[in-house]
Amino acid sequence: MTPTLLHQILDYANRADPYPVYEELRKTPVHHEADGPYVISTYYEIRSLLHDPRISSDARNQASGADPLAESSPEESALPPSFLRLDPPEHDRMRRMTNRHFGPPHSPRRVDGMRPELHSIVDGLIDGLADPGRIDLVEEFSYPFPVTVICRLLGVPREDEARFHTWADTLAASLDPDPDADPAERGKGAHEARMELGMYLAGLIEERRKNPGDDMLSQLATAKGPDGPMTTMELLSTAALLLIAGHETTVNLITNGMLTLLRHPDVLQRLRTEPRLAVPIVEELLRFEPPVQLLPGRTTLADVDVRGITIPKGSTLWLVLASGNRDPRRFENPDRFDPDRPDIQHLGLGSGIHSCFGAPLARLEAQLALSELARRLENPRLLDDPPPYRQNAVLRGPRHLHIACDGIRPRDA
Template sequence: MDSETLLARITDYASRPDPYPLYAELREAGPAVRQADGSFLVGGYHDIAALLHDPRMSADPRTRGQLTHKPPFLRLDDPEHHRLRTLAMRPFGPPHSPGRVDAMRGEIDRIIRDLLEPFEAGRRIDIVDDFAYPLPVTVICRLLGVPPEDEPLFRTWSDALVAAADLKPEEDDSAGKHEAGDKARIEMGGYLVDLAEQRRAHPGDDLLSAFVNEPDPALRLTQEELAANTVVLFIAGHETTVNLVANGVLTFLRRPEHLDHLRRDPGLLPRAVEELLRYEPPVHMRERVPLTDIAVGDATLTQGASVILALASGNRDPRRFDDPDRFDPTRPDNEHLGFGNGIHLCYGAPLARIEAQTALGALLPLLGTASLVEDPPPYRQNAMLRGPRHLPIQL
């Protein structure tokens, strides 16, 4: 049956420029569609939201024997997930109040101005390599308190991690890229732990200083937890922002009427970013594992199976959103799944929103007379973290 090959067809690189017709096919096929490899694919908004809130669905890869070591908190279940996420979030300030991330707005403005300085009329630039890619690396380095002279190290590590995530299945050097990615992850974690130890005696106004100088011993991260979770902060914050900014520029240039509207009224940008998170989300899928059999409509997710929640499909579900295939930066009631939902709602969402709003706002004056060099652009190999690998535009 064609429905049993949906996941293979969605993840096929040929579908990367436009997977949305396949998501529509998925929603028509049923609430939970079993694939030829035994996994399940779920594409409806309400089913995905319910499963993301269901404590019987595990995010821990060890439930399927995929890992032997303890993963970072993003891949743990409660109560351990809640404990570590709470500890990791403490330095950001109390929920629902201006905190460390909001205080970064001025620094983010300065970083963006520096990146835009070489962008002159008549130039051809790559929005990914020249702007969307270096922006979050620099922002997260500043947030963690990495000295400016060491920031190039993180560019190198990030290159290795992105290459490992974007492998083609048939690549001859896949083992080498996986090894380089693992090495970069270990080296980054070791560097951050060493830097944090230096901040124990000489604290600054940064996340690492806050982590290691927590006054309550019961609320301190262990060295292993510090390494794992600061690396995850870097990777998650970086991947989300690169795709969000690049997808935003591509969407705006394809729709000049909306671009003109936003240039006349930049106050719409926050809502436009929320619509981008629905319409062209940076994260397309998330994997979960049922701890017991779970009924979804007339289907049953079997215990221990891989369940792929197609967030991007839920974001285009006509049972939840009016005219879902239309980009509408003024859309009301836009409770999308762009950052997931439930207890694993994206840890870096506040930072990604600020970066995207500020970055796209700064680009608006340039985009009015810019044009796409290639459409569709070349996309990343990774189907779960979907976005252009390059986005050349002519200023």
Template sequence: MESMETIYESQFKKGAYPFFKKLRQEQPIFPMSQQSDQSTWLVTKYDDVKELLKQPSFIKDQKKLFQTAANQAKSDDVNIFENMMLDVDPPDHTRLRKLVQPFFNPKTIKQLEPRIVEIADQLLAQMEQKSSPVDLIDDYAFPLPIIVISELLGVPSEDRDRFRKWSNTIIAASNEFETDFIEDVEAFTSYLTSLFEERKQHPQDDLITKLLQAEEEGEQLSKDELYSMVVLLIIAGHETTVNLIANTMYALFQHPDQLKKLKDDPSLVEPAIEEGLRYYSPVDFSTARWAQEDMAFHGQTIRRGDLVLASISSANRDEDKFENPSQLDITRSRNAHIAFGYGIHFCLGAPLARLEGKIALERLLSTFPQIHLSENNPEWRTVFLLRGLEHLQIQTKS
């Protein structure tokens, strides 16, 4: 097996799927790296990934395993990554999710449909005024979900370009982004502080006001949890949906027979979205989980403190679960993909992402029936966790 560094540089995005297939066949629980006494594992088969995601012995909160100076330090400064819902275990996870779950249940989300249609049509009208080619991501796939989540939270949607920059920096955080990372986190925190103060003075019927009220009650939400929750909702509320819309359209462009099938029968839009989620999953890998104890896991010995990652993209192309998994089939009848995860950390925003994706494709193909790709090889973003395109240049007319 090649080293993970070589894999990342040469194959990770463009050649990921053949590599994942090789791992599923030869080493489905793959030791990516080892430092001192800690190993990092990559899990690639569908059933193994589901087991990992629901197994209580794989925990999210690394503070339970590693006591660091950062854990011990006390500060009045806000830490937007402290106790983020994505990185905690029950009972904290249960408490935090319960606070926001009512805003994202299918019945509540369904009520947003007329407004999402309105936003989509406004963006498409702006695209009609532009000369081709246009960038489907910059002009449509990005602004649609960021406007929706901004309105739901109660943050000004005109700040969406700042959210995009901050989001990109945080998601791509590594040593090479260290300067931008610190600056952008501080800018994001400062922005939220001002917004929270304004909302305390002038409460609105929005999610931020509800979270502020929960924070004031003390036991439901701490100060750090408040900041972390809003950051998470802004980032998660648009990042995966941008990828869902653009990746699905790219897959359809790559499979003209499937695109024609959808144009001829628009009722296939919902299964097309599900197949897009499976084929080019918006999230390549789950976020980190840690082994709470030594254990045997499908032929490998995983030690306490080992880092374990689930390959969502690999699981969704598993030959043992999906027939002809490398083929895009928008009429696929058995499509139990796990693009939104599995278990207690199943994506809270899945109903919203599905609705936005459905409306986005419906309105796009209705407005531009002659839409086609204007570049052969768009570049994938080099963000480890996510699968999304940098740009997707399209022609809106024949």
């Protein structure tokens, strides 16, 4: 019996290369199987739906059990929903309050001002690579980098960063289940990590309210803007979102990026001598190998017509961003990795009101990480291709990326 396309999307056997499945999926831009979600796979239709106010991101509008990927939500927890899983006007208020302390116009230098610190973290991780003959880039670099950045952004004391790493490890494992592990034990561990993280953050928030610094958590905790202050629960939800959702996507972006560059040594060599190429490389990576493959958990609030198909009110949608990014109706030679592509209006960070909140930071992290790895690793090469992938069908990336190099250049070489 031939597996359905829905089954093939979820099938781990296709994780290393899901793109032939997506190509088949695009032949039916609105794909629907009995009792399953409506799966949208083409660029223009996905982009339109991301901007459509009739499409809800609020899990409270979704019928129970309607989405087999509902548990893959990166901020799933006992906390109230983050603004990622809210609709206007609640979404707009929470996002506006958070953005006052993260980006323009109120905090225009928040991200760019972290550049020297990011550079220092990257250099320290590369200096610490123990064995150039066998490096696990995930474990030794792309995994610890973003969580350290989030700690610095929020103002977590240096002596507590190790605890944050432990919680991030546990929560990440809950998003990427080991099929041989006991699901009850995994769930218990994730619940305990969320509770410990929540209690720690609650204490840190109270401390920052009494003794604010110049970190983002202090500013969120003491803000008195036009939308009023955030409640403690809203602050906890927002901080957890920054840690979990922001961390996982950046890990995959960096790892997918290095894997792609090692498969395209001509581009890797160019990056070594042209560091500014990191900007278009990261944009093309977000199109070619996006860290978020699809957005589950969307619900129609009214009947919606897509390519002549009426999707009824109350239906569940999957928007397959990675398929839209390879749509030949939108991109010429879509299966070719080309950082010189003149128009890279990808869907890799979403679009519309729910476009990736942390996009400026994720972009900068990936640009610095890839350019320094290209510059400092001598003759890097893959040891396993394809590498072992994470189980998660939504947040797609290698679980390990084993590479070797002939040596590591000094920081100032």
